[in-house]
Amino acid sequence: MIQQIKAAAKAVIPEAQREQLKRAAQKARLFGLRYQCPFCHSRLKALEPFGYDFPVLREKQVIGGGYREEAQCPICLSLDRERLLYLYLREKTDFFSGKKKVLHVAPEEALRPVIESCPDIDYLTADICEGRAMVQMDITRIDYPDRTFDVVICNHVLEHIPDDAKAMSELFRVMKPGGWGILQVPISLSLQETFEDFSVTAPGDREKVFGQSDHVRIYGADYTDRLQKAGFEVERIQWEDDPVFAPGKNRFGLLPNEPIFQVKKAVT
Ligand SMILES: [Zn+2]
Numbered sequence: 001m002i003q004q005i006k007a008a009a010k011a012v013i014p015e016a017q018r019e020q021l022k023r024a025a026q027k028a029r030l031f032g033l034r035y036q037c038p039f040c041h042s043r044l045k046a047l048e049p050f051g052y053d054f055p056v057l058r059e060k061q062v063i064g065g066g067y068r069e070e071a072q073c074p075i076c077l078s079l080d081r082e083r084l085l086y087l088y089l090r091e092k093t094d095f096f097s098g099k100k101k102v103l104h105v106a107p108e109e110a111l112r113p114v115i116e117s118c119p120d121i122d123y124l125t126a127d128i129c130e131g132r133a134m135v136q137m138d139i140t141r142i143d144y145p146d147r148t149f150d151v152v153i154c155n156h157v158l159e160h161i162p163d164d165a166k167a168m169s170e171l172f173r174v175m176k177p178g179g180w181g182i183l184q185v186p187i188s189l190s191l192q193e194t195f196e197d198f199s200v201t202a203p204g205d206r207e208k209v210f211g212q213s214d215h216v217r218i219y220g221a222d223y224t225d226r227l228q229k230a231g232f233e234v235e236r237i238q239w240e241d242d243p244v245f246a247p248g249k250n251r252f253g254l255l256p257n258e259p260i261f262q263v264k265k266a267v268t
Contacts, residue, residue: 023075030074035253038083038090039110040076047253048072050079057186057211060195060218063258064156065186065211070253078110080255084239085155085182086111087252088260091244093180096121100150103174105139106132106157124149140166148174152181159185159215162198168230177267183227184261186211191220223261232263 013021032045050071057066064081071080078086085108089095101122104115115123126137137143139154140163152171158164168183175181188195196217200206203213210218219226224234237260239245246252 027075034249035070035073036251037073037076037078038087038252039078039114040073042073042075044074044253046070046074047080048074052207052211054207054211056208056218060191060211061189062186062211062218063189063255064184065215068255071255073110073253076110079108080253081155081184081258082108082110083252084245084254084258084260085153085184086114087245087254088182088237088239092242095151101148102151102153103144103149104133105137105152105154107153108155139170142170142174144174146173147176150176150179152179152183155182155184156186158183159210159212159217159219162216164217165226165230168227168232172231172265175265177265180262180264181232182260183263185219185223186215187219187223187259189257191218193222194218194220194226227261227263231265233266235262235264236260237262 047070053067125133127133
């Protein structure tokens with residue numbers, strides 16, 4: 001009987017509307033007061049797990065890379081770190097007001113359409129893999145002039161790049177004086193010094209040593225020093241210190257202890 005009703009509904013309801021109904025039913029099933037997704041505005045009783053569960057990530061207390069029980073919105077699939085980035089841009093910066101030219105490297109799936117919908121933002125998305133963004137870009141050799149972008153967003157990319165100093169200096173070069181950026185990486189809370197070993201190249205070995213098959217290092221507390229060497233002024237921000245992120249109950253399902261690395265290029 002249920003199958004017959006489903007078949008009849010399929011015959012008379014257009015596909016777009018069927019998708020809307022499916023989404024509404026899913027939202028109703030997952031409804032709860034524990035979490036609120038800033039992207040799709042769903043109120044949710046739980047989030048979905050996400051991330052890799054390699055022992056090294058636990059041993060070195062790596063934030064932003066390991067397995068998290070409650071990380072992904074089941075409705076729009078946004079991740080904890082993406083929700084933090086969006087909330088930070090929306091609540092703590094002027095990102096969404098005024099004209100600006102933005103470079104977004106390896107754009108996050110939930111954030112990208114939000115930025116695309118802003119008429120004042122001249123938006124360029126880039127990715128090392130062809131077809132994933134508006135342009136293909138190796139950020140160690142950026143094919144744009146000096147002082148091009150007001151804002152650069154480049155998250156969870158630098159840990160993949162052997163010559164990260166070159167990538168950082170390229171991002172600095174294409175940023176306008178007075179410009180700023182968000183440069184997130186998975187970061188160890190236990191390491192003072194970044195751990196890297198370029199003799200480890202096999203994907204399986206990198207999983208064991210760095211916690212992901214295509215990572216080349218685990219950043220430590222000296223990540224800020226590396227950014228400063230490239231010329232940036234760096235601010236390390238903890239979201240738990242600011243009521244705007246609802247830290248008491250972690251209403252937005254953010255990743256505990258995840259720092260935000262905001263960089264600036266001084267006006268000279
Ligand atoms: Zn959502």
